[in-house]
Amino acid sequence: MGQKITIEPVTRVEGHGKVTIHLDNEGKIEQTRLHIVEFRGFERFVQGRPYWEMPVLVQRLCGICPVSHHLAAAKAMDVIVGAGTGEGLTPTGEKMRRLMHYGQIFQSHSLHFFHLASPDLLFGIDADPLIRNIIHLALKNRDLAVQGVMMRKYGQEVIKATAGKKIHGTGAIPGGINKHLTEDERDYLLNGDDYMDIDKMITWSQDALAFFKEYHKKNKAVIDGFAEFPSSYLSLVRKDGALDLYHGVLRAVDTDGKKILHDIDYQEYHRYIDEEVRSWSYMKFPYLKEIGKKTGWYSVGPLARLNTAEFIDTPLAQKEFELFKQYNGGKPSNKPMHSHWARLIEILHAAEKMKQLLNDADLMEGELVTRGTKQFEGVGLIEAPRGTLFHHYKIGENDMITMANLIVSTTNNNQPMNEAVNQVAVKVMTGKKEITEGMMNAVEVAIRAYDPCLSCATHALGRMPLEFELFDADNNLVQSKFKH
Amino acid sequence: MTGNHPKILVYGYGNPGRQDDGLGVVLAEEVARWCKDDQLVYVDTDTNYQLNVEDAAVIAGYDMVIFADASQEDVPAFRFDRLMPSAKTEFTMHAVSPGFILHLCKQLFSREPETYLLHIRGYEWEFMNEMTEKARANLHEAFVYVKAFISDFPRSNA
Numbered sequence: 163m164g165q166k167i168t169i170e171p172v173t174r175v176e177g178h179g180k181v182t183i184h185l186d187n188e189g190k191i192e193q194t195r196l197h198i199v200e201f202r203g204f205e206r207f208v209q210g211r212p213y214w215e216m217p218v219l220v221q222r223l224c225g226i227c228p229v230s231h232h233l234a235a236a237k238a239m240d241v242i243v244g245a246g247t248g249e250g251l252t253p254t255g256e257k258m259r260r261l262m263h264y265g266q267i268f269q270s271h272s273l274h275f276f277h278l279a280s281p282d283l284l285f286g287i288d289a290d291p292l293i294r295n296i297i298h299l300a301l302k303n304r305d306l307a308v309q310g311v312m313m314r315k316y317g318q319e320v321i322k323a324t325a326g327k328k329i330h331g332t333g334a335i336p337g338g339i340n341k342h343l344t345e346d347e348r349d350y351l352l353n354g355d356d357y358m359d360i361d362k363m364i365t366w367s368q369d370a371l372a373f374f375k376e377y378h379k380k381n382k383a384v385i386d387g388f389a390e391f392p393s394s395y396l397s398l399v400r401k402d403g404a405l406d407l408y409h410g411v412l413r414a415v416d417t418d419g420k421k422i423l424h425d426i427d428y429q430e431y432h433r434y435i436d437e438e439v440r441s442w443s444y445m446k447f448p449y450l451k452e453i454g455k456k457t458g459w460y461s462v463g464p465l466a467r468l469n470t471a472e473f474i475d476t477p478l479a480q481k482e483f484e485l486f487k488q489y490n491g492g493k494p495s496n497k498p499m500h501s502h503w504a505r506l507i508e509i510l511h512a513a514e515k516m517k518q519l520l521n522d523a524d525l526m527e528g529e530l531v532t533r534g535t536k537q538f539e540g541v542g543l544i545e546a547p548r549g550t551l552f553h554h555y556k557i558g559e560n561d562m563i564t565m566a567n568l569i570v571s572t573t574n575n576n577q578p579m580n581e582a583v584n585q586v587a588v589k590v591m592t593g594k595k596e597i598t599e600g601m602m603n604a605v606e607v608a609i610r611a612y613d614p615c616l617s618c619a620t621h622a623l624g625r626m627p628l629e630f631e632l633f634d635a636d637n638n639l640v641q642s643k644f645k646h
Numbered sequence: 647m648t649g650n651h652p653k654i655l656v657y658g659y660g661n662p663g664r665q666d667d668g669l670g671v672v673l674a675e676e677v678a679r680w681c682k683d684d685q686l687v688y689v690d691t692d693t694n695y696q697l698n699v700e701d702a703a704v705i706a707g708y709d710m711v712i713f714a715d716a717s718q719e720d721v722p723a724f725r726f727d728r729l730m731p732s733a734k735t736e737f738t739m740h741a742v743s744p745g746f747i748l749h750l751c752k753q754l755f756s757r758e759p760e761t762y763l764l765h766i767r768g769y770e771w772e773f774m775n776e777m778t779e780k781a782r783a784n785l786h787e788a789f790v791y792v793k794a795f796i797s798d799f800p801r802s803n804a
Contacts, residue, residue, distance in 0.1 A: 204773065221663065269700075273698065273699065276699075296699055297750060300750065300754055301753065307754060308754050311699050311700050311750070312703065315700035315703055328693065329661075329671060329693055356703075
């Protein structure tokens with residue numbers, strides 16, 4: 163008799179997800195799926211609202227990454243007010259937004275690495291879930307835990323200084339930004355008290371990379387052999403091929419590194435990318451039209467960005483990028499756990515960028531906003547911490563939104579997460595009679611490598627207990643477990 | 647301590663763009679207005695969408711902390727509980743509980759402020775700014791209680 167195992171929802175992932183694993187009579191994996199089970203229509207909600215509200219309004223979507231939505235919507239509105247597509251802003255406007263964005267990347271990546279990923283690495287994925295958290299990380303390595311907390315706080319302070327406030331920040335407006343950085347804010351972020359010091363942030367970013375590389379050296383099987391599968395990768399890159407998290411052209415490469423999307427203007431993204439709806443999930447499945455639904459899917463996020471970029475324009479991160487590329491033979495890495503490595507290189511890059519910007523006089527003076535001829539359609543793209551984020555809007559003659567389409571990072575990673583779950587399930591669950599906590603967590607670790615935000619992807623509030631259900635071949639529930 | 651007064655923090659969290667989910671944030675804003683008017687310099691307020699690990703560093707600087715949040719549970723207008731450190735992780739670690747923050751504060755910074763959690767009953771959670779009337783009434787009751795609690799606090803604890 164076959165079995166259907168349901169892990170619902172995935173722990174330490176925002177929102178409500180469910181993993182079902184179907185075993186056949188011999189205990190082999192028949193099928194795995196990552197289901198998204200709640201949906202609220204945010205795109206419909208914004209229709210009929212004035213376009214200038216969008217950068218603030220979209221922050222209602224998610225409490226995890228409001229800054230990314232704030233900036234992506236602002237970039238789309240730049241197009242609508244005739245301020246261009248990321249290159250038409252004043253130097254102050256663009257640099258203040260970049261500082262806000264690097265602050266967001268820095269705090270989000272720090273949270274993921276120190277508080278979601280490192281407990282798995284330090285204690286092992288088979289360890290009791292009760293000890294795989296920051297409290298026990300603090301007991302084992304207090305300095306590492308303090309660094310993680312203060313790095314996260316630093317990023318939040320950068321956001322507060324640039325967006326104006328922590329909730330419903332108003333910094334980015336159509337065509338630019340609404341404030342300069344004050345001298346006090348700059349000095350505090352450059353060399354403030356209580357660890358708020360950019361040089362310390364750079365040093366700690368290097369320390370975190372050293373910690374990871376040391377772990378990698380001793381645990382190659384975990385980092386290199388976990389859920390590897392071939393994938394294509396998509397991200398923004400700067401026109402010269404550099405890693406650029408705020409603006410650029412859209413590039414995709416295949417599993418061998420061959421370009422399959424050739425640095426296109428993202429205003430035209432809908433000519434190249436489509437989204438497939440599948441009956442069993444509310445989250446769509448994006449794919450490259452030219453390649454087709456079956457194999458045109460791609461991964462986004464830190465690993466994808468390092469796989470598409472040719473270099474990094476900050477010296478310390480570039481050095482680490484070279485080591486990363488060298489380790490992977492100059493080809494894209496198809497190892498999901500290398501996402502952690504890539505994320506740490508991006509943390510270092512963001513810290514270096516913040517230092518450059520904090521020393522740039524343009525942040526403290528100069529024109530804030532630029533305008534041009536009004537347009538009726540605009541697309542804003544940004545590399546959010548979790549990957550490429552698309553905001554696409556149309557407006558009517560009365561300035562109200564008539565169409566909105568959002569493709570969030572987690573949606574872009576829908577198929578790759580399904581692939582990763584399948585890889586792990588086949589490896590650790592085949593032929594097993596009992597489903598252990600360690601085995602279930604292995605599936606979750608694979609998903610967590612993508613740092614998904616299901617709340618964002620499904621636009622749900624998402625506060626659910628963890629439920630585990632076991633069904634037999636006739637769909638009878640034979641076991642049910644909850645985690646709160 | 648600020649003079650004779652213990653340093654107090656009122657920290658509201660939630661998403662004001664989702665109706666009653668913003669109850670904690672609005673309460674903190676009301677407390678901030680009251681403290682400004684009455685020049686209560688020993689009381690600070692803070693707000694955020696949700697609590698996260700860096701808040702352990704924030705509360706480490708206070709003697710008493712009140713976390714305020716909207717509640718979906720079937721409580722009366724509000725509930726006010728003393729909070730103990732808790733190592734229990736939430737289902738999602740993109741956000742953490744007030745008890746977890748207190749525990750982390752103790753582990754990382756060797757500080758354990760006297761901490762309370764104020765749950766204010768909410769009813770609707772859609773993509774709207776406007777709170778429900780019932781939630782507004784609960785907010786008012788909770789505010790009156792918190793105001794009295796803070797006003798009495800220095801006399802009993804300073």
